[in-house]
Amino acid sequence: MINTETLKITLELLTLIAEVDEFKGAWRALGTLAPERLKALRNVATIESIGSSTRIEGSQLSDREVEKLLSNLEIARLGSRDEQEVAGYAEVMDTIIHVWQDIPITENYIKQLHRDLLKYSGKDERHRGAYKTVRNDVGAFDDQGNMIGVVFQTASPFDTPRRMEELIAWFDEAWETKHFHPLLIIAVFVVVFLEIHPFQDGNGRLSRVLTTLLLLKAGYAYVPYSSLESVIENSKEGYYLALRQTQGTIRGDAPDWQPWLGFFMRALQQQKRGLEVKVEREKNALMELPELAIKILDYVRDHGRVTTRDMVREEGASPNTLKATFKTLVDRGLLVRYGAGRSTWYGLN
Template sequence: MDVVLGFMIRSDTVQITPEILSLIAEIDEFKGAWRALGSLAPDRLSALRRVATIESIGSSTRIEGSQLSDREVERLLSRLQIKPFTTRDEQEVAGYADVMERVLSSGPDIALTENHIQQLHRDLLTHSEKDAWHRGSYKTSSNSVAAFDDDGRQLGVVFETATPFDTPRLMSELVTWFNCERAVSGTRRLHPLLLIGVWGVVFLEIHPFQDGNGRLSRVLTTLLLLQAGYAYVPYSSLESVIERSKEAYYLALRQTQGTIRSETPDWQPWLDFFLRAVAEQMRRLGRKIEREKLVLATLPELSLQIAEFAREHGRITMGDAIRLTGSNRNTLKQHFRALVGHGHLSLHGSGRGVWYELRWELP
């Protein structure tokens, strides 16, 4: 049942269309199938997660106007503990990386409370000098949502948001509503994916913080998906999907958010977009897994043995390959060189410390 507060979030007006049912069924089928992929080596999962995290950080900050490419994000993350961040783009990337790591490592332990949301916002902006005055605090002046083009130029205001006066009350209502809905069992319960979708669009309609709302909403979406049992989420970037559909993203937000405070909110535009994005996130991960299987199936026998060992153990050295195959070093060098040249393996270290891992490509 909906929780009646100062304003009732009318989730009872959500329309369950055949497309919504189909998308939810597809996503939940993959959610179940992911458990069967538990045989992937921990290092393989770690490599998948690393690539997805880089994509998520890069895409989420670019949606808000950052200019850093995924490769630049990757280089920045490699020196997080070494160098100060001189540009706003670098500061935003570093903050997003900190918060994503916290969510991915401690997700089940982060209760959805206003206090935790404010802590995540504070951490998100912890490196941003310009934002020091409002980190972790609700907004004190009116803000509105702007869209940006690929060059970082503002395209215009997308929609008006809640007033600073109304923000604390609306956030309290939203958090209470979500937690109560999540605790409901039985046939009256809204499916977790729909519940998370409604949460996200209302959060962005309130826009509770002076800045960082878009990035925080995507962090919170990842958190809530993890808590709902979608354990594959860290290994494929939802933010990257949204970035590639940025115009549709803003259009869906605008169409739904203009109706949220009415008696008959139109959740359809946003829920359609959100579920399609989550489905594409899932399909991308499925394609990566299938691509790896296909590549391995077409390799020469000796290369296949090397790649399979790397997949099962997370890494392989020349010594491993000699013991595994019984082949001589020069022959193996040719196979390693070909696997690296075709992008199937990545090389790490130098001299006697050289080792290889199966590669997940960044786009």
């Protein structure tokens, strides 16, 4: 069974949880950006998350390469394992973001997410969505994708089904009774899941997918707009160290949850602080726009598109002034220009 009697709330953890929860409550006010800007933030965060999560496991694709691959996914031939992993991760993340309310935390659904995660990987076809049948102790990888050592030993194939059943039962009870703060429950769930390492491959990526799913279920609606995976990638040594320190004690009489809890909460803090900066930057950019530019954006949001003639009619502005204003909006990435000459019109980016 999972022993959480040694799980103590330190002052640092309490402070971190309070900071993250304060941002959670303020997100409605911070999230009042125009829908197209929020969408842009989410798209950037998604690319960062996919790139970082796959690179943590040894992939060599940069964020730019990930973006290029995903933009041509329907016609792309996923020849390399890196490309296959990116495509699968992208598809599962899209599912999580759009239908997280309909995904319960059960063994069957976790297996289904694993199956979809490895959907494009021919090498993993035999064990998609199925618990491991041979040992898969965890290794750490350097920036070139080379394994540099064993991080920790995982549960045996024989013990895996029982251990996963115990984890889900513990989660259900903890989530229902609210005995612990949701962030603590999520942190414990993730570190135990990784200690079990129930699948032959894809456990690290799946753990980060499940983290996003659980955070959304806990009401942290801002999560898709800022990449937690990139925070982890940038702190990879600390990530592996915290996992090793906690996971080496999980099966003992007195598990030491503090190393992992501290890392996890600090990562959440960095994630939300990064989003705060981005939102503030977006708001400042809009505040610096002239009144005419803001009216143009309001018009195109209401009507879907705008032309120079529309704004001459609505605001009485001169064509030359409008031409300069439209150029500013296009240069800032707020509008996209379509057509040419008298047929020119503008839409939201």
